[in-house]
Amino acid sequence: MHLTHTEVPEEYRAHIGRKTSFVIGSLVVLGLTLIGAVSVGAVRIPLPELLASFWNQASADKWRIIIWHIRMPQALTAIVSGAGLAAAGAMMQSILRNPLGSPFTLGISHAAAFGAALCVMIMGPGTVQNTGSAALRILSPYAVTLSAFIFSLAATFIIIAISRVRRASPEVLVLAGVALGSLFTAGTMFLQYFADDVELAAMVFWTFGDVARASWRELLIIAAVLAVVAVYGFYNRWNYNAIDAGDETARGLGVRVERVRLAGMLAASLITAVVVAFLGIIGFVGLVCPHMVRRLIGDDHRFLLPGTCIIGALLLLAADTAARLVLAPHILPVSILTSFLGAPVFIYLIIRGYGR
Amino acid sequence: MMLTVDNVSFRYKSKPVLDSVAFEVAAHQVVSILGPNGVGKTTLLRCMNAILRPETGSIRVRNENILNLDSMEIARKLGYVAQTAEAARTTVFDAVLLGRRPHMTWRASKHDLKLTNAAIERLALGDLSLRYVTELSGGELQKVSIARALVQEPSILLLDEPTSSLDLKNQIEILKTVRQVAATHEVAAIMTMHNLNMALRYSDLFIFLKGGRIYSAGSPETVTPEIIEAVYGVPVDIVRHRDAPMVVPLA
Incomplete structure (x- = not known):
């Protein structure tokens, strides 16, 4: 069958240009926010000296430790984890065709919290200390991270296994996720009930998602997983549009829907598991960011996925910077702020409404 | 022959649905598959583009058995218009461009964009091309689905009850469009239908299914009240009104 070629209308090119501008503009704003985030804090670093430190100039030596050992890893962790959680939310909402799809509504975060609590119970909590404010240092942080990671992936595999028994329909995946979330929450409560005071404090402390927990090493691991997941998601953008x-x-259209759905679920869960395992639970970013971006540029995944990653990064970076400043010298874990801000933003989006 | 369906049988678990279905369709023909609810019309359509794998038989498009091909290759030969199209917040242009998915590798080429524009103009959707699909009426949405199937550049267009949720004006418009597409392109259209009068008016060939088998197949002239009564269990008369056959239920 042959259609006669006709030229693409200028209006369509302009329409695509606007979406591209949104993505590039967001990236520029993210860059500026990063500079601002590294500059402000308990000690304010003048902008010229901050920029000088990028070029390794001697005049910035006195700031180097604050910039490269504290603020930069924290800010970059906020960027990669915000991008990762938002990308996971956008992918889950698309493949499940459910606006409530996110790592939290599907029980993956609850499973991670259970894994962390179980590890604290078995290996015991440690001494009291935390980044910035006095709190609790978990005795074996890597064991807790590993346990949280294993349980969040286990939850994903259970959801996928259930959907293999039934057909991998969005309803089956969402309901299985909700049921598992409830189960893991009950498990965590059970452990907390039998925990002593210090163990209980360690379990609760772990759930406060905080980007300050990551060092360069954790940051690189999260960034590497994000890169793989983001490329995979972008490669599948046409498949998600088709679904x-x-x-x-x-x-x-030739899309193997069940395969794309399960692989997308696995990819979104993987980045969630890595972020949650290293940083704890950071709510609402995965749920709200995709909705915000959908409102602004629509559902086309060619732009939605990169746009969501950048806005997620921007949101978490801005929230983390605000969390460092709002009660200074006390530093709030960013998860408290994202949950505070996320709920009213989400309600606003619901009230404004849009066709999804 | 454009399409040869040969000895196709299909069962859902232990329940047989299709039993040794066979027919042929030539280019430019519009074919209606008819029969009561649950007789296997949609199942047959899904078997034809291998969304469901038949238990036996073959589906040959231009003499090539599509059951041996991968899903993207099949989608380049058969365009499928589902009964219900979901509306996402994408523009009409992008929704139609999606039909190039089976031909794409990494990104949409200029050729893809030009074909999409051609299909949009072919379906008279030009004024809507930058509107979001969520803002369209049922008839417009159905046209978008047909345009999307057209840019797949298929040899066969499969339409699952294309008029089921449309008002009379839109039903006529969609069926006329299907006829025009079949007449002017090297393509055959096969649709499942419930509305017998519309099917009689806009189809070249009829396939009546009963009990999972073809009960009768032929041109409009071969359709008799006895066939319709045997298939649907309702006594009817066929009268001619301005040269068009019309089915009038007698029950």
């Missing part, structure tokens, strides 16, 4: 048009339509 948006309905499962039957997607199959008619």
Whole structure:
């Protein structure tokens, strides 16, 4: 069958140009926010000296430790983890065709919290200390991280296994996720009930998501996993657009819907598991960011996925910077602020409404 | 022949649905698959583009058995218009461009964009091309689905009850469009239908299914009240009104 070629209308090119500008503009704002985030804090670093430190100039020597050992890893961790959680939320919402799809509504974070609590219970909590403010240092942080990671991936595999028994429909995946979330929450409560005071404090402390927990090493691990997941998600952008048009339509376009759905679920869960395992639970970024970006530039995954990653990074970086400043000299874990801000933003989006 | 369906059988678990279905379709033909609810019309359509794998038989498009091909290759030969199209917040242009998915590697080429524009103009959707799909009426949405199937550049267009949720004006418009597409392109259209009068008016060939088998197949002239009564269990008369056959239920 042959259609006669006709030129693409200018309006469409302009429309695509606007979406591209949004993505590039967001990236510029993110860069500026990063400079601002590294500059402000308990000690204010003048902008010229901050920029000088990038070029390794001697005049910035006295700031080097603050910039490269404290603020830069924290800010970059906020960027990669915000991008990762937001990308996971966008992918889950698309492949599950459910606006409530996110690592938290699907029980993956609850499983991580259970894994962390179980490890604290078995290996015991440690001495009291935390970054910035006095709190608690967990005795074996890598064991807790590993346990949280294993349980969050286990939750994903259980959800996928259930959906293999049934057909991998969005309903089955969402309901299995909700049921598992409830189960792991009950498990965590059970452990907390039998924990002593210090163990209980360690369990609760772990759930406060905080980007200050990561050093360069953790940052690089999160960034590497994010890179793989982001490239995978972007590679599948047309498949996600096809699934948006309905499962039957997607199959008619040659998309192997069940395979794309399960692999996407696995990829989104992987980045969530890595972020949550290293940083604790950071709520609402994965849920709210994709909705914000959908409102601004629509559901086309060619722009939605990069746009969501950048806005997620920007949101978490801005929230973390605010969390460092709002009660200075006390430093709030960023998860408290994201949950405070996320709920009203989400309610606003619901009230304004849009067709999804 | 454009399409040869040969000895196709299919069962859902232990329940047989299709039993040794066979027919042929030539280029430019519009074919209606008819029969009561649950007889296997949609299942047959899904078997034809291998969304469901038939238990036996073959589906040959231009003499090539599509059951041996991968899903993208099949989608380049058969365009499928599902009964219900979901509306995402993408523009009409992007929704139609999605039909190039089976031909794409990494990104949409200029060729893909030009074909998409051609299909949009072919379906008279030009004024809507930058509107979000969520803002369209049912008829417009159905046209978008057909345009999307057209840019797949298929040999066969499969449409699952394309008029089921449309008002009379839109039903006529969609069926006329299907006829025009089949007449002017090297393509055959096969659709499942419930509305017998619309099917009689806009189809070249009829396939009546009963009990998972073809009960009768032929041109509009071969359709008799006895066939319709045997398939649907309702006595009917076929009268001619301005040269068009019309089915009138007698029950």
